[in-house]
Amino acid sequence: MIVNRTTFNKGIIVPSLLFIIGVCLLSVFFPTLTVTLLDHVKNFIFVNLNWVYVWGVTIFVLFLIYLMFSKFGNIRLGSNDSKPEYSFFSWISMLFAAGMGIGLMYFSVAEPMQHYSSEVFSANHYINRAKNAQLYTFFHWGIHAWAIYGVVGLALSYFAYRYRLPLSLRSCFYPLLKNKINGKWGNAIDVFALCSTFFGITTTLGFGVVQVNAGLQTLGIVPESSFTYQIIIVGLLTLLSIISATSGVEKGVKLLSGINIITVIVLLLFVLFLGPTVYLIGSFTEGIGNYVNNFFSLTFDTHVYDEATLPWFYNWTILYWAWWISWSPYVGLFIAKISKGRTIREFVAAVLIIPTLFNFIWMSVFGNSAIWFDVNIAKGALSALADNPDALMFRFLDYMPLSDLVSYLVILIIVIFFVTSADSGIFVMNSIATKNAAKSPKWQMVFWGALLAILALMLLNTGGLQALQTMTLITALPFSVIMLLFCVSLVKALIIDRRYYDRDFSVTTVPWSGEFWKDRLKQIVSFKTKESVESFIKGTVRQAFDELCREFKDNGIEAKVKLLEDPAIIEIEISHGVVNNFIYGVRNQVKVVSDFVISEENLPDIEDKKTFFPKSYFGDAREGYDVQYFTKNELISDVLKHYERFLEIISEEKNEMFVSSNANENLR
Structure with a gap:
């Protein structure tokens, strides 16, 4: 036995x-x-x-x-x-x-x-x-x-x-x-x-x-x-x-x-x-x-x-x-x-x-x-x-x-x-x-x-x-x-x-337009609380991901949105059977503000040394960035440019070895 x-x-x-x-x-x-x-x-x-x-x-x-x-x-x-x-x-x-x-x-x-x-x-x-x-x-x-x-x-x-x-x-x-x-x-x-x-x-x-x-x-x-x-x-x-x-x-x-x-x-x-x-x-x-x-x-x-x-x-x-x-x-x-x-x-x-x-x-x-x-x-x-x-x-x-x-x-x-x-x-x-x-x-x-x-x-x-x-x-x-x-x-x-991690975005992608420059200026010089960032994630980001998910499904692509309450994290995932599925997520990130900024008279007052911001992350563990100034449409655009990059990489034959996981799964 x-x-x-x-x-x-x-x-x-x-x-x-x-x-x-x-x-x-x-x-x-x-x-x-x-x-x-x-x-x-x-x-x-x-x-x-x-x-x-x-x-x-x-x-x-x-x-x-x-x-x-x-x-x-x-x-x-x-x-x-x-x-x-x-x-x-x-x-x-x-x-x-x-x-x-x-x-x-x-x-x-x-x-x-x-x-x-x-x-x-x-x-x-x-x-x-x-x-x-x-x-x-x-x-x-x-x-x-x-x-x-x-x-x-x-x-x-x-x-x-x-x-x-x-x-x-x-x-x-x-x-x-x-x-x-x-x-x-x-x-x-x-x-x-x-x-x-x-x-x-x-x-x-x-x-x-x-x-x-x-x-x-x-x-x-x-x-x-x-x-x-x-x-x-x-x-x-x-x-x-x-x-x-x-x-x-x-x-x-x-x-x-x-x-x-x-x-x-x-x-x-x-x-x-x-x-x-x-x-x-x-x-x-x-x-x-x-x-x-x-x-x-x-x-x-x-x-x-x-x-x-x-x-x-x-x-x-x-x-x-x-x-x-x-x-x-x-x-x-x-x-x-x-x-x-x-x-x-x-x-x-x-x-x-x-x-x-x-x-x-x-x-x-x-x-x-x-x-x-x-x-x-x-x-x-x-x-x-x-x-x-x-x-x-x-x-x-x-x-x-x-x-x-x-x-x-x-x-x-x-x-x-x-x-x-x-x-x-x-x-x-x-x-x-x-x-x-x-x-x-x-x-x-x-x-x-x-x-x-x-x-x-x-x-x-x-x-x-x-x-x-x-x-x-x-x-x-x-x-x-x-x-x-x-x-x-x-x-x-x-x-x-x-080569996979050094691949840049398509030259056709543009991060911002100047349409909402006044609102952006207010956002830039203000400091966010945990609650305000959570509101942004559950509101603007959630709306962008839901709308994008529906559009993906209309085009025959199975996508799903996941939302965690505490801490506030949201992500959209598309399975492709590769080493890293396509994932674009946003999480509530904290950072400590320097004493210099706190005492700076030329900036709005801040009482707490901690400030929060929504930070993107990806399924292949590349470094994300601050998305707090993005509108709903700009977030959708940002997800799409990452998805475009993802598809370009997995479609190239020379990258097949790195991204293919069919063999890998059989070996686990």
């Missing part, structure tokens, strides 16, 4: 589960063979097609920067009058926790130390090695990584909230595929996104469990790092993730993300002020300058002239680009879920700059502290552990005051980071599998959490986790091409969107 109550879409869930379970079983029963075969494919891609990643990521960065500074930046992700659903702090906390999460804890010490200890840089002086370690860490965790997430998140947000399409990757192809996104092509895109998300979260779960186990062993809480303890850790983490996911974004994910960002800042400040503070501030400052100066050379560098560095390039930069791209369906979907109401400029600026800046501070504080300790105190002990990132963070903390207490805090942060990644991942996977169903039974969330835990444990036990990670990296190549098509699709839609 419970199974029948499901919102899963068979065209998505069945092929996805077959592929996910099939790949995982191959990795479990034939781990060596699977890893060998997948490694061959991955190496071929990295060696021969690495330029696809380099150019793709470069285009994503330049594309988002262009949108941020272009005329499209003011377009809102939703209707023109929509407002953000979450506060700025909650929004940033959630996208940050979902976007980087546990990786910051796993690589904050390990990556700078590995670059510092790498044979590629070993011939350089200590200073150059330390600078390069920071520079490449910034490069891999900076604007380029967030541009990948930003492209997917922006495309999803725009088409979901502006075009009113489902929050699904298939929707991003609407300008290119039109109604075909309802069929097999759309299902194939969603299947790809679901599998990619599942593989990414499963591998993250595996690595996170290993690091937590290593931390507990370091603290003496568990005697060893074994599969038995990993089962317990996976069970607890998955349970917490399911509880958080079933409580919804507004409760579980938002609450944990807020707690985590505060805890992370506390840990950051602890290391900053009790570590080599002056060295850290100086190295961060110099690191930012080094990053800015080398930004374009790093972006386009393919290491083709220095063959000795090519293996490092494949195993670091290209691997990172592939990893971020493979994660982008999941992170992009979650970012889109929480970004309704933001403008494109606000979205891009926040997604590119704020998390990047925090990552730079975080990596500088932990990575440079580890290098400083390694040179001045540990005498190479930390760099000797560069190949053991599971334990490196905790060994680094041994050189800090209150190391045991701080290690507990690190484990807590890792746990919360994992839970925030997993619960948002569970939420996203269920959203993809149900084609963004409004409400799903909670057992579906439990199903995804249990499947994650079971397959992650099977892979951990048999050593098949590496095969799954490699498979995830391979899927990044086709998805990078898909993301480039997202950019094309988004540009096409934005051009039509901008």
Whole structure:
């Protein structure tokens, strides 16, 4: 009975589960063979097609920067009058926790130390090695990584909230595929996104469990790092993730993300002020300058002239680009879920700059502290552990005051980071599998959490986790091409969107005649009460709309007039089966009069700082204006000129994509 109550879409869930379970079983029963075969494919891609990643990521960065500074930046992700659903702090906390999460804890010490200890840089002086370690860490965790997430998140947000399409990757192809996104092509895109998300979260779960186990062993809480303890850790983490996911974004994910960002800042400040503070501030400052100066050379560098560095390039930069791209369906979907109401400029600026800046501070504080300790105190002990990132963070903390207490805090942060990644991942996977169903039974969330835990444990036990990670990296190549098509699709839609709202009235329309100029002068210099404006709306405006409505019906057009008493609002609506029906309305609007006008002797007296006026509004959320000086006939004329504009727009073939909602309704 419970199974029948499901919102899963068979065209998505069945092929996805077959592929996910099939790949995982191959990795479990034939781990060596699977890893060998997948490694061959991955190496071929990295060696021969690495330029696809380099150019793709470069285009994503330049594309988002262009949108941020272009005329499209003011377009809102939703209707023109929509407002953000979450506060700025909650929004940033959630996208940050979902976007980087546990990786910051796993690589904050390990990556700078590995670059510092790498044979590629070993011939350089200590200073150059330390600078390069920071520079490449910034490069891999900076604007380029967030541009990948930003492209997917922006495309999803725009088409979901502006075009009113489902929050699904298939929707991003609407300008290119039109109604075909309802069929097999759309299902194939969603299947790809679901599998990619599942593989990414499963591998993250595996690595996170290993690091937590290593931390507990370091603290003496568990005697060893074994599969038995990993089962317990996976069970607890998955349970917490399911509880958080079933409580919804507004409760579980938002609450944990807020707690985590505060805890992370506390840990950051602890290391900053009790570590080599002056060295850290100086190295961060110099690191930012080094990053800015080398930004374009790093972006386009393919290491083709220095063959000795090519293996490092494949195993670091290209691997990172592939990893971020493979994660982008999941992170992009979650970012889109929480970004309704933001403008494109606000979205891009926040997604590119704020998390990047925090990552730079975080990596500088932990990575440079580890290098400083390694040179001045540990005498190479930390760099000797560069190949053991599971334990490196905790060994680094041994050189800090209150190391045991701080290690507990690190484990807590890792746990919360994992839970925030997993619960948002569970939420996203269920959203993809149900084609963004409004409400799903909670057992579906439990199903995804249990499947994650079971397959992650099977892979951990048999050593098949590496095969799954490699498979995830391979899927990044086709998805990078898909993301480039997202950019094309988004540009096409934005051009039509901008043209729609910039369309002016017909040149034949004339706002006023001079026939009633004396009455208008009296109106201009007088201040209206709420009652007088209501009288105007219920009298002049109502008469105009009723007369116009009768004339529309005489011409075979079905129009209706709606009147609300409190507050006084009246509108005339004509249904056309498009994104925005034609609506022309008038509402009673209040504004505060300045003290200067109140005290101005050359104007009539006004006792109250508030004055009222009738303001027009429209079905497509364009900005209205004051209509208090219009006569009945002029109001009729004003409605007709807007209706003329509306008909011109919907009749043009190039605007069909934006205004047609027949397909949209089928997708809701």
